[in-house]
Amino acid sequence: MATSRRSKTSARARLGTYRAKRDFSLTSEPAPEVPALRSEGGPIFVVHKHDATRLHYDLRLEIDGVLVSWAIPKGPSHDPADKRLAVQTEDHPLAYASFEGRIPEGAYGAGDSLLWEEGTFDTVPSGQASEQLARGRLHVVLHGQKLEGGWHLIRTRPVSKKAQWLCFKAKDGTERPGYDVTVEHPESVKSGQSATRGPVRRTRRTTTQRAAPRPARASRSSRAKGKVRTPEALLAKVFPPMLATLAQVEATADADWRFEVKYDGFRAIAALQGGSIALQSRSGNDLSLRFPAIFRALESLGEHEGVVDGEIVALDPKGRSRFQLLGKGVEERFVIFDLLWLDGEDVRALPLEERRARLERLLARVKPPLAIAEQVEGSAKQSLAQARRRGLEGVMAKRVGSPYTPGRGADWLKLKVQANQEVAIVGFTPMANERPELGSLLVAVREGDTWRYAGKVGTGYSTKTRRELRELLTRDVVKKPPVKDAPLVRDALHNEDAFWVKPRYVAQVAFTEWTDDGRLRHPSFQGLRTDKRPEECVREKPRSTPVRATRGPHRRTGTKVRQGKRAAGRTAVARKQTTRASRPVAPVVLTHGERVLFPEKGLTKADVFAYFRDVAPFMVPALEGRPLTLQQWPRGVGEPGFFRQGVQGTPDWLTTVCIHHEARSLPHVVVDRPESLLWLANQSALTLHVWSSRVAHLEAPDWVVFDLDPGPAGTFDDLIQLATSLRRYLERLELTSVPKTSGKRGLHVLVPIAPGHTYEQARAFAHKAFEALAIEHPELATTERSKARRQGRLYLDAEQNAWGKTVVAPYSLRALPHAPVSTPLAWSEVTPRLDPKRFTLDTVRRRLDKVGDLFTPALAGGQMLPSA
The missing domain is CATH 3.90.920.10 (DNA primase, PRIM domain)
Structure with missing residues (x-):
């Protein structure tokens, strides 16, 4: 235990060199204090393909709370006779294990850094990484996608304060002389990118060269708040981007809308600052390597400081965007549809039409591959009919007067001609002709914390694609299907079960409709989406109810004074x-x-x-x-x-x-x-x-709250038993409920209800449910208000359902030493094995990446409470 404490204490000190070499307002690399996503399979290792002064590979091993790092100029070799130089560099924070991107010019290590390999490792003998590192003789066994087996790292001598080591393959049966893994697999395991670009050497301008145009002068308010130093930092100010909601034409009935062509490609956000460009995907991945022509074209806007939002598309011979053509050598364009920042001003709060006018002025002289999104005239029905005649995917409906609001909302609606869906790949069947090809994909969508099987996708592939997908997915085969209620899928020729795989990749498919049992009808493969995570693949259900016509969330009306009802001895709402x-919102300065x-x-x-x-x-x-x-x-x-x-x-x-x-x-x-x-x-x-x-x-609650707290004498097992009984009671009434931890020892259960219910009705229903619970478990719980009569039993209090009462917000922190978070749960997690202490500031973000937002059903409403 003492050794563990020393390791944790020294980890922060060991990152002093890492911090001293970097300016975190310039680089997007993680600062030492950024929390890391923890691995459940043991200590991690990663390899970065880093194109800095020269291309090299950085091996990093998790030892004593940091990533101990070596630069290997030629990369790791599978030949035991090939002993390669490895120069030990500064320790890196654990959060660096997920880093990929371009380190900007002027920063330490400038150039592209791809996450070339990742996995877990151990030592031989097991668990001796710290001791072997100190001795200068490491024998590690790597478990990655490209590197599998043992390697030796032997320290030779220190040179210029950096220790030189030799890295070579162990003779353990996994060696492969003559095999060059860096040539066979040059791609990133995170983005799939292969090519890298080193730092740009800026040449001194001669008298015959034209001076580069000076960036437009920022506003006085922008200068007062401090100039944004890099385009990456500018993007960080406006992330995340605004998202649209799938809808039917009827959803546009009660508001004014503008319509644009819906493009089928990669969402991209670009920032321009001081002659430098950043081009990133919706999830923050660097796209400059994948779309170099578009990246270079953005330099034509270099005299401005700005952020634009758009879609990178590939065009068919008729000029229509087709996702499956991306990367196939056809014409690609960056179609820009919104403006977020311009010359020192955050313009997201401006109305849609004003942002569009400024965007048109900004792009007045651009040429392909840059373009502005095409607007479609007419009503929603007319616009969609035009899209159908032209063979387009659909149209985007954008509410007049609306601001640019990060996240998904109802101000942007997707109206589609043909349905398509992003799905997680959870398995495959082989081709029946014995060729090493894929026959069909098995796909799923996310439902809470589980995968829901969505069917087989058997069409839309070329022979080359079938081979590539088979090779790609074979690496991730698992024994058990990751989907619940997995069907028995067999190869018709060999009568073999399907191969199930770990959900790592996302496919886009076109289809005609969803079947009653949740399967895709007539799905066709359109391509892989490297800009999306599998956990984002939820079934899109089109909105049909009209979006209320408002003046926008940033244009509020004046006061209306009215007398409210009386509740619990106070005025419910008097004003x-x-x-x-x-x-307009100014950036919040920490x-x-x-x-x-x-x-x-x-x-x-x-x-x-x-x-x-x-x-x-x-x-x-x-x-x-x-x-x-x-x-x-x-x-x-x-x-x-x-x-x-x-x-x-x-x-x-x-x-x-x-x-x-x-x-x-x-x-x-x-x-x-x-x-x-x-x-x-x-x-x-x-x-x-x-x-x-x-x-x-204010007088109409959106949910009924059940606050379960074991109290000083109760146990958490008692609480789980009561929560489970409450769920059964609610299910008998056909009511959906959402559990979450309180962030301390308790649980909250919320029952979303339709508009029009009063607090009195919510409280009466909670009383009735708690009374039933007390009758079922008289030894555990009571509704008795008198402490003397409770006899140590858990008090079931329905009074939280009253005007002015509050509940701890989902994802809110609690003031306990381990920084716990009130975390939404799936009911399948509410078992005696549940440990609320696991949900903390350090862990919840990784959980969200894995399970998504489990609180969404609590906002759905629509349920009517049974009458007393």
Whole structure:
């Protein structure tokens, strides 16, 4: 145990050289304090293909809390006789294991760095990495996709403060003399990219060369806040991008819309700054290597500082975008449809039509491969009919007056002519002719924390594609199917079971419709999507209800004073208003980021700020429109914190609502954008408590809350037993429910309900359910309010369902030493094996990548409570 503590203590000190060599406002490499995604299979290893001063391969092994690193100029060899030089470099943080991208010019190590290999490792004998490193003789066994088996690392002598080692293959039966893995497999295991580009050498301009145009001068407010130093940093300010919702024509009935061609390609965001360009996918992957012509074309806009949003497409002979043609040598274009930033100004809050006008002026003189998105005239039905006649995928409907809002919402709608769906590949069948080819793909979509089988995809492949997919997927074969209720799929010729694989790749398929049992009808393969993660593949269900015509979330109306109902001795709502007209959102600047808020884990205010930024796409939809009560710990969780309902001194753009309580009116924060969460993080507001109703209907809750807390005498096993019984009770009433941890010892169960219910109805239903629970488990729980009569049993309190009562927000932090998070669950997780302590600031982001947002059903509404 003492050795473990020393290792953790020294890890931060060992990253001092790494930090000193890098300017993290310039490079997108992770800072030492960035939390890492933890592996469950043992210590990790990675290899980066790094095109810096010269192309080389960086081997990194997880030892004592850091990635110990060696630069191997020629890369690893499978020939034991080939002893290759390995120069030990500075230790890297564990978060570097997932890094891939371009390190910009002017930064240490400038050039492309691809994640060429990843996996786990151990030593021979097992578990001696730290001791072998100290002796200078490592014998490691790698378990990767390209590197499998033993390698030796032997230290020879120190040179210029960097130790020289030799790296060579062990004779263990996995050696392959004459095989060059770097030639056979040059691609990244993360993005699939192979080519790399080293640092750009800028030549001195002679008198005959024309001076490069100077960037447009930033606004005074932009200069006052500090200039953005790199295009990558500029992209970070506006991420994540805005997303559209699949819909039917009927959804456009009650609002004004503009229509554009829907393009079928790769979503891309480009930033221009100081003559430098950044081109990234929706998930933040660098696209400059994959689309070099488009990257170079963006330099024509170099006199501006800006961020544009668009789609990279490949065109067929009729000029229509076709996803399956990308990378096949046909004409490719970057079709730009929105503007997020221009010459020092964040323009996302401007109305759609104003952003479009500025975009048209910006792109007035561009030539292919750059283009502006084509607008389609007419109504939704007319626009879709045009798309059908022209053989297009569909049209995008964008609400007039709407701002650019990160995340998925109803201001952008996808209206499709032909259905397509992103699916995770979970298996394959072989070709029946004994050739090493794929016969069909087995695909699935994500449902909560499980995979739902979606059918076989047998058409749409070339012979070359069938061979490549067979070779690609064979590496990931697993014994058990990853999908629930997996069907028995057999090869008709050999009567063999299908091959199931780990869900690692995403395919796009076209299809006609979904069958009643959740299968794709007539699916056809269109290509792999390297810009999407398998966990993002959820079944798209088109919206049919109209989007309400509003003036946009950033244009709020004035006050309407009305008398509300009485609830629990107070005025329910006497006045409801926003405190000020909304203004464009300024970037939220982190202050005192080094301040430690969780001393036991060493987590700082910067860590909390980064966490809120990353989970904003999941938290904002849950919090939007709901008044908040805050718990703040400005000096850290080891010192006393305080509650706040009313807030003062808020920035002009932050939405607040004034609510009249029993004796006074208080302005409450309302989160309606990611910047609101970042502002709260900068106030050290770790725990957010939300109302069950929204500002627009404060007297009508959106859910019934069941708060289960074992109390000082209860056990967690008792709590699980009660929660399971509550679920059965609700299912008998055909009511869907969503569980989540409280972040401490308890559980919350939410039952989403349709608009129109009152708090009185919600409370009465909760009372009835709790009474049934107390009757079923008289030894465990009671609804008795008197503590003297509870006799140590768990108190079932339905009074949380009252006006003004709050519940801890999903994904909110709690002020305990291990930084726990109130985390939505799947009911399959609510078992005696459940450990709420596992859900922390360090782990929840990786969980979201894996299972997605399990809280979404709590926002669905639509359920009617049974009458008493």
